[in-house]
Amino acid sequence: MKIVVCIRQGLDGEINPFDACAYEEALKIGGEITLLSMGPLTARDFLLRLTRLGAKKAILLSDKAFAGADTLATAYTLALAIEKLKPDYIFCGRQTLVGDTAQTGPMLSVYAKTNIITNVMGVLAANESEITCKTRDYGEITATVPALLTVERINNLRLPSIRSKMGEVEVWTAKDINADLNRTGLTGSPTRVLETKENLSGRRRCKYITADELSTVISESLKKSTEKVVENTTDGEKLKKVFCVGQAPLEYAKAVCENPTVISLDTVDKMAEFIKNEKPDAVIWGSDSLSKQISAQVAAMLNLGLCADCTSLQTDGQILYMVRPALAGSVVAKIKSITTPAMATVRTTQNDMANILVAAGFGVKENLDKVKTFAESIGADLVTTRKMVDNDFFPYEKQVGLTGKTVAPSVYIALGVAGVVHHIVGMQRAGTVIAINPDKDAPIFDYADYGIIANFEDIKF
Numbered sequence: 001m002k003i004v005v006c007i008r009q010g011l012d013g014e015i016n017p018f019d020a021c022a023y024e025e026a027l028k029i030g031g032e033i034t035l036l037s038m039g040p041l042t043a044r045d046f047l048l049r050l051t052r053l054g055a056k057k058a059i060l061l062s063d064k065a066f067a068g069a070d071t072l073a074t075a076y077t078l079a080l081a082i083e084k085l086k087p088d089y090i091f092c093g094r095q096t097l098v099g100d101t102a103q104t105g106p107m108l109s110v111y112a113k114t115n116i117i118t119n120v121m122g123v124l125a126a127n128e129s130e131i132t133c134k135t136r137d138y139g140e141i142t143a144t145v146p147a148l149l150t151v152e153r154i155n156n157l158r159l160p161s162i163r164s165k166m167g168e169v170e171v172w173t174a175k176d177i178n179a180d181l182n183r184t185g186l187t188g189s190p191t192r193v194l195e196t197k198e199n200l201s202g203r204r205r206c207k208y209i210t211a212d213e214l215s216t217v218i219s220e221s222l223k224k225s226t227e228k229v230v231e232n233t234t235d236g237e238k239l240k241k242v243f244c245v246g247q248a249p250l251e252y253a254k255a256v257c258e259n260p261t262v263i264s265l266d267t268v269d270k271m272a273e274f275i276k277n278e279k280p281d282a283v284i285w286g287s288d289s290l291s292k293q294i295s296a297q298v299a300a301m302l303n304l305g306l307c308a309d310c311t312s313l314q315t316d317g318q319i320l321y322m323v324r325p326a327l328a329g330s331v332v333a334k335i336k337s338i339t340t341p342a343m344a345t346v347r348t349t350q351n352d353m354a355n356i357l358v359a360a361g362f363g364v365k366e367n368l369d370k371v372k373t374f375a376e377s378i379g380a381d382l383v384t385t386r387k388m389v390d391n392d393f394f395p396y397e398k399q400v401g402l403t404g405k406t407v408a409p410s411v412y413i414a415l416g417v418a419g420v421v422h423h424i425v426g427m428q429r430a431g432t433v434i435a436i437n438p439d440k441d442a443p444i445f446d447y448a449d450y451g452i453i454a455n456f457e458d459i460k461f
């Protein structure tokens with residue numbers, strides 16, 4: 001079995017965590033592994049170190065012409081290398097932490113003409129002809145070769161053994177892969193960042209209450225409206241013809257078009273054909289895993305720009321401005337696409353959970369029985385932080401945040417949650433946020449409507 005693992009070096013110099021999981025999954029099933037990365041020449045040593053874990057070879061795609069690539073240009077460039085390497089399987093991480101779009105994998109599957117399985121939670125079986133995986137949202141899926149997988153953050157990359165040998169790193173330039181320079185780097189990238197600024201969204205004015213007031217605050221909050229509405233900053237002219245894929249993103253589509261047309265999600269080929277023929281100004285997609293996969297595949301088929309996980313859309317009647325968090329949510333970027341229709345996935349929320357959620361953070365790890373009793377008593381589902389998942393207190397499916405789920409219940413009660421931006425981006429659309437934490441300076445209080453400064457275990461329910 002020939003496996004190519006796509007790897008990106010993060011801003012911290014380390015391997016992107018999702019790619020680390022993809023590499024580990026490839027190492028587990030064995031075969032001839034080649035690492036593939038696009039980046040500056042300085043990434044050569046980084047790749048060389050990674051070959052010690054088992055890959056015989058690494059290919060570094062490095063050329064000035066590749067710089068500034070968005071997901072479409074990246075997928076195009078990687079696909080040219082894949083064409084030369086001819087693997088049975090391509091393993092990618094679900095997303096990078098720099099862009100966190102989850103688009104490159106599905107786009108690459110189109111350019112490299114492979115089958116695809118997204119959101120892989122584990123490879124169950126693989127041979128020269130087919131692969132079966134457990135997926136996050138759709139159970140077990142089997143795909144025949146060639147197939148591309150996008151892997152969730154499900155394992156820990158092994159350490160090299162003392163005696164392990166380094167493989168080799170080959171550097172390939174644009175010439176080596178016969179790249180069309182109009183389709184690589186910034187030139188080949190249809191999405192353009194217009195501005196970035198500090199992300200202040202989600203901040204609330206916290207009213208501190210006593211533990212005795214908690215149950216009243218919960219029941220009052222449940223009576224209020226559900227999720228925070230999308231910012232609609234478009235007062236002037238709007239776009240004429242906008243397609244909205246499913247009902248979930250409708251609120252966003254209405255922000256930029258008086259009468260958006262709701263269309264249903266269909267196969268990639270049918271959606272691409274329909275959009276090509278109908279020529280809308282914009283297509284707005286939801287952020288469930290299927291919409292994210294199909295939107296990225298359609299974008300690759302039609303060579304269109306696609307902006308992921310937008311938190312607000314704006315227009316001047318001509319251009320769709322897409323606003324999204326970037327760099328782990330610390331900044332927001334305003335982006336436009338130079339191709340038409342402009343396409344965006346928007347941050348919609350999980351609808352399969354209770355209207356009230358209790359988030360158990362690391363501060364309540366020793367009192368989980370009490371947390372569960374409390375959640376049950378108010379009819380809440382339990383969710384958690386990544387630190388709890390990393391320490392095996394909860395499965396990954398329960399994780400809220402940048403690398404987990406986005407939720408928008410009427411009431412979100414954060415117990416022992418610090419409130420780091422990575423967690424906040426997943427819950428900031430909740431109707432009312434209540435936080436319990438003994439540290440009065442914990443950031444969670446900046447994002448809460450109500451706060452109780454106390455140890456959770458000292459509170460009587």
Ligand SMILES: Cc1cc2nc3c(=O)[nH]c(=O)nc-3n(C[C@H](O)[C@H](O)[C@H](O)COP(=O)(O)OP(=O)(O)OC[C@H]3O[C@@H](n4cnc5c(N)ncnc54)[C@H](O)[C@@H]3O)c2cc1C
Pocket residue numbers: 097328360361362363364384385386387388399400401402403404405415416417418419420422423426436437438439442454455456457
């Ligand atoms: C690239 C990247 C992606 C990430 N993605 C995510 C993500 O998707 N989701 C996510 O959640 N995190 C994510 N993280 C991790 C994130 O940065 C934080 O490390 C994590 O959210 C912290 O979890 P925590 O709040 O449970 O734990 P801690 O940071 O340990 O905070 C525990 C809190 O509990 C309080 N506490 C202590 N004792 C008590 C008590 N007795 N009662 C009540 N409170 C108490 C403390 O004061 C503290 O505020 C990511 C990090 C990175 C680098």
